[in-house]
Amino acid sequence: MIHRLCVIGVGMIGGSIALELARRGFCHEIVGYDRDIHALELACRREVIHRSEARLKDAIDGADALLVAVPVGAMRQVWQELLECGLRCDAAIKFLMDVGSVKQSVIADIRQVFGEVPSWYVPAHPIAGIEHNGVEHAQQDLFVGKRVILTPVESTSSEAVKTASRLWEALGAYPESMSAVRHDKMLAASSHLPHVIAYGLLYALDSIDEPEVWARFSGGGLRDFTRVCATDPTMWRDICVSNRLPILDVLRVFETSLSQMREAMEASNADDLQRILYRAHQARNRLVGAQTDQSQAS
């Protein structure tokens, strides 16, 4: 399908995509580029990519598809550098796809840098990931059975979307399209807010007495609850800034829920507490049900 794919940013996500595309023969050649020379070396050693280039201009030379897998906060700089390397809106490439967790801000950045949203640009977000960063954690089959959200805009070429979709299908994933607005709102609720809360909890616990004591006497609950905080905090800082308006919307709803629970506890109002906890318990059952349906449909 693709002759030469250039992967810009060979971290955990970029590396996992490259690893699997090469194995499945979807690309003839995969060229890697990363500002971190050690990551690039490791990617070559692990045979995650076929070859690396130290300069972006050389990396994209002759590539018919580009994948940008850098943190959301570094994306604008990449668009700028690609423009400086001579990439133009009428470039003869199949697609350029990013895999960031926020879509509106990334689209706005590319529009500002290129003057319009290029027809070859496909914004994507695979709902998959592990809490570890770096190409050393790149893994096969990371995307099997996972959903990938594509958020094309009006100017996006339908051919570019089609080819990008085939890439995800080749990895065993399920691509589907929706607007960037809807994506950002949905992810603020299902992913970004839970991350903000988990970080906020650990920040709070760390500021009370004897953090080593609560850590020692905590069980698997707290460990699971805060697993997401093992991720690189810089990545989450970028997401919190880039998607702040939708996150702030759901954060306000959460703060209201918390206030209701606090008031019920202050008043020892067992009935109110029971009503809130029971409704949350039912929502949890539906969540597991929806996820089970999803994996069965896969």
Next chain:
Amino acid sequence: MIHRLCVIGVGMIGGSIALELARRGFCHEIVGYDRDIHALELACRREVIHRSEARLKDAIDGADALLVAVPVGAMRQVWQELLECGLRCDAAIKFLMDVGSVKQSVIADIRQVFGEVPSWYVPAHPIAGIEHNGVEHAQQDLFVGKRVILTPVESTSSEAVKTASRLWEALGAYPESMSAVRHDKMLAASSHLPHVIAYGLLYALDSIDEPEVWARFSGGGLRDFTRVCATDPTMWRDICVSNRLPILDVLRVFETSLSQMREAMEASNADDLQRILYRAHQARNRLVGAQTDQSQAS
């Protein structure tokens, strides 16, 4: 060590303790009692207990040790019924132990019902558990390598604490003593607050648009994050009411953390966000470190 143990409340915890004590030969006979006749029948069928009694008076007759494994909110009623069955402060039993997640309120209840805290009463809390309730989820080896906190009071007999400790050691657990005040404060931070937050998050998500959509597009993060909400909400209602003051203390600290994060997002202050997220990330690393040390020490 124990001739006849009476287990009052044969749910997941009571059942798991009975199952393992019988297997390890720590008790000659285990008699079960539960208000739920179906649970009692199932416990007999699964051979979690040797025999059951339909009346509490018959169940405790001839027992030299009692284990109370009912939800925190049902404990006071059990103390009342035990008193009515003729149990007295000078009873010739090795110990009566409860396994509730809150200790001060349970101790206060028994003091009120019996007029003093009986010397045979050992308040305990095993830091172990799964999110499923009921004797059908009773499992062997649930307590292997786990910590158990005992919170004896001044009047507690040291012999009772010693025998109760041996019971936990026989199950492969590590008992240690501390004050009930300290236990409740610590658990409010390490367990109760995370539960309140997880329930609060699902309650909030359930009240925003299209809950089925965020559920469908959520990944493993949200599932892990809200795993604790699979537990019976009644149990957590009781804990929230019984331990409300220590929980409210840490909840206030958490709400302040959340406000700081909200303000940083509102102001697009990436530096403040980075500082908060990084400190939380480090606290997470220490948490995992402390839990690893603990399991290695085991």
